[in-house]
Amino acid sequence: MSRPETSAPPEVFYSDVESKKYTSSSRIQHIQASMTLRALDLLSLPPHQHILDIGCGSGLSGEILSQEGDHIWAGMDISPSMLGVALDRDTQGDLFLADMGSGIPFRAGTFDAAISISAIQWLCNADSAGADPKRRLARFFDTLYASLRRGGKVACQFYPRDQAQTDSILQAAKTAGFSGGLVVDDEQSKKNKKFYLILTAGVTTASDINLQGVKIDRPRTQSTRRISRKDESRKDYIARKKETMRKRGKLVALDSAFSGRKRRPKF
Template sequence: MSRPEEILPPDLFYNDTEARKYTTSSRIQNIQASMTHRALSLLSLPAPSLILDIGCGSGLSGDILSSVSPADGGPHTWIGLDISASMLAQALDRDATIDGDLLLADMGQGVPFRAGSFDAAVSISAIQWLCQAETSDDVPQARLRCFFDGLYASLRRGGRAVCQFYPANDAQREMISAAAVRAGFGAGILEDDPGTKNAKLYLVLTVGGGDMEGSNGGNGDITGVVKGMEGVDVEDSRRKRERAVGGKRGRLAPERTKGSKAWIVRKKEQMERKGKVVKANSKYTGRKRKIAF
């Protein structure tokens, strides 16, 4: 059976009929509520917060965010972002926006909010759609980087995000977590019911925290923040020191040496982040050509 994201882009797949079917299904409502409660437990918010709901759909998760009791740190105010106009129309019909607002936007184009706007973010069953290339101009890695870069910027320092997702394979899982780490997040993945058909993955992300080195963030390794969360396995979040100075005084790190292979690879990544198509790296990338007489 084909996965929804392999059939059509989300804005086309979730038309009026599919959006209504999704929203009125008691089974989906129960699953969505369960996963949202799980995400909230991982966020561990101590007080009412402003939360970004990414891929909010018809506001099923928003209902949970708005109904959290004061004893559990709520209720929360939320802003939902989704690419499907039909899903957002369902949210409006349900009056799901009493404690929230809606925005029609493509998360693969970034998160269009001012820096530090949100205390936290949740996403339920959405970010795997970014792994699909709908046209020849789409680059999944570039869309993921654009999304995570924007999400990182939109969260306040010390903020957290929890993204529940369904990767099609291990390659997608690695691609998603690598994009989050590259954006600067401390990252960990929690898997509920591993090895079963009900297995669910939660990508737990942190922005800054007590493990940062020095007043300006040091090397950006914030693994320790995620490591303190019960049941979360830490991904490799040791960021490359792209702008570090080499061992000898005055010698630049390879990625700062113009024309080197590392420099070329970094430039390609910057171009991919902007959505441009670049040639794949090979053993010849950055190799100097011999002078022909």
């Protein structure tokens, strides 16, 4: 069976017929609810948060956001048909027609958190001659980071085609400035295996997020990235360079943990 994202662009694949079929399936409803609840469990959010649902579709995940914690949410999706079904179902969130690969179209610091269920793997495909998956991933994570308040959290459930896609997604998130890790549920099951990318935009503590052992690393600050040699002695400069090389060696080791061979890799 072919994967949906390899069949056609999402706005084409999720036609009026497919959108209604998808939303009315009791099996899909159950799976979507289960994954959304799992994402919220991993994020450990307090009630009444402002949440962005990326790839919200017909609002199945949004229903859970409204029911669990009475969250206020906005949803964005590229499929007009999916959003049309969401409107017909009278969902409680604000809905926006937008392509996540073109960036998150909200001002800085708008949201406390973001979730995405079964969506970001679509960014890894070149649906048109001008589409560059690497640039789309970078634009998505860069603008997502900006749209979150300091310490904002993200849970993205996705279905990678292979390890290369997983690595591309993880690298794009890291480059954008996120800290976090990958949680894999039912790792030994081909049918039920689920990937959750859990991120934080800024400093957080272990008690703020439920990562079941995934470590949240302190992100590098702007000042540590742009230290001028003029502002330090030669001795301090050499010491800083040695520390940078030591940390890079550590990062390489952590990157290798993303291979999927461990249950809870970290970065």
